[in-house]
Amino acid sequence: MKNVLVTGGAGFVGSHVVDELAKRKLNVRVLDNLVGGNQNARGFAKQVEFIKGDCCSRQDCKKAVKGIDTVFHLAAHAAEGQSVFIPEFNAQTNLIGSIVMLSEAINAGVENFAFTSSIAAYGSQEKMPIAETAPLTPDDPYAITKKTFEDYLHVYHELSGIKPYIVRFFNVYGERQRMDDPYRGVVPIFINKCLKGERPIIFGDGLQKRAFTYISDVVEPICNIIGKKELVDNPVNIGTEEVHTVKELAEMVIEKMGSDLEIEYIDKRTSDVKIAYCDTGKAKKLFGYEARVSLEKGLDKTIEWAKKMGAQEFRYMPFTEIPKLTQKTYTSKKI
Numbered sequence: 001m002k003n004v005l006v007t008g009g010a011g012f013v014g015s016h017v018v019d020e021l022a023k024r025k026l027n028v029r030v031l032d033n034l035v036g037g038n039q040n041a042r043g044f045a046k047q048v049e050f051i052k053g054d055c056c057s058r059q060d061c062k063k064a065v066k067g068i069d070t071v072f073h074l075a076a077h078a079a080e081g082q083s084v085f086i087p088e089f090n091a092q093t094n095l096i097g098s099i100v101m102l103s104e105a106i107n108a109g110v111e112n113f114a115f116t117s118s119i120a121a122y123g124s125q126e127k128m129p130i131a132e133t134a135p136l137t138p139d140d141p142y143a144i145t146k147k148t149f150e151d152y153l154h155v156y157h158e159l160s161g162i163k164p165y166i167v168r169f170f171n172v173y174g175e176r177q178r179m180d181d182p183y184r185g186v187v188p189i190f191i192n193k194c195l196k197g198e199r200p201i202i203f204g205d206g207l208q209k210r211a212f213t214y215i216s217d218v219v220e221p222i223c224n225i226i227g228k229k230e231l232v233d234n235p236v237n238i239g240t241e242e243v244h245t246v247k248e249l250a251e252m253v254i255e256k257m258g259s260d261l262e263i264e265y266i267d268k269r270t271s272d273v274k275i276a277y278c279d280t281g282k283a284k285k286l287f288g289y290e291a292r293v294s295l296e297k298g299l300d301k302t303i304e305w306a307k308k309m310g311a312q313e314f315r316y317m318p319f320t321e322i323p324k325l326t327q328k329t330y331t332s333k334k335i
């Protein structure tokens, strides 16, 4: 691995991956259309080349993969709940964009193709924690596109020899995650609500269980797995095994923010999976993976950063494709 491309490199996880790869003295190029709204690209190291472009554009992808040996494909519209009422936009970005990127990577002779899949691809499962051997039974369009693109990677590995490295992340949070996005990222949403002096809102009873994973616990592993033979075309869960309910998370954020706001409970979202956390035994066995940062510690760091950023206005998307399925919370801009 020498010349690397990070798609979605201006985003939350992508910008940390870019920093890590630049630190390792690799030649790093970024392709991002900046719809993520982050200004992270401004903070890149000098040797990082930035291309403003779209993964759905064949021309942009062709330009971006020139001379590249390893692609880290992170570009996505990563709002799982929102994907239910914008399925076409979701498929366009997350599936078509990924396919265009992959085909241009193959055309350019790229050797390695890392892809950030998600725990979402498992959908609802009986058995917890979820191991990689569980069947993928996605419950929403975002999850369908993650699963389907994994299938594409598998097929094109067979057909072309390109080496896919698939990581299935859990709920990642940390510095640089957007706080103004009302559709995703329960940690930054709760923090932003507290900064704004507004009550954090929970969909349902708050007993949904998640493994909130601090950013540094996913960045190093994805950079480290390239070249590991046993991980080629062999998806692996990456994240913490420390599990909390959303209610516990809200209470921790409120306490750490020194706030006395009370949680507001509203109707549950139809596609919300009740319990979702993963077994990381495979990652442990194959490359000694261990999540190191507790939710307590990770929240402290994230809150310190968020306080510096200050409260943000939530930015709602101006369109929905299926008004009937759009939660009122969003149409009435209530988050």
Ligand SMILES: NC(=O)c1ccc[n+]([C@@H]2O[C@H](COP(=O)([O-])OP(=O)(O)OC[C@H]3O[C@@H](n4cnc5c(N)ncnc54)[C@H](O)[C@@H]3O)[C@@H](O)[C@H]2O)c1
Pocket (backbone or CB within 6 Å): 007, 008, 009, 010, 011, 012, 013, 014, 031, 032, 033, 034, 035, 036, 037, 038, 053, 054, 055, 056, 073, 074, 075, 076, 077, 078, 093, 097, 116, 117, 118, 119, 168, 169, 170, 171, 172, 173, 178
């Ligand atoms: N954050 C999490 O909890 C989590 C969990 C599982 C998987 N993932 C996956 O990790 C990846 C990164 O997630 P993130 O949280 O950093 O999201 P993010 O929204 O912060 O970053 C995504 C980036 O992709 C860019 N982008 C979107 N559409 C694009 C397009 N068509 N062409 C080029 N660039 C485009 C955006 O501008 C943004 O900078 C995504 O693939 C996401 O599905 C994230």
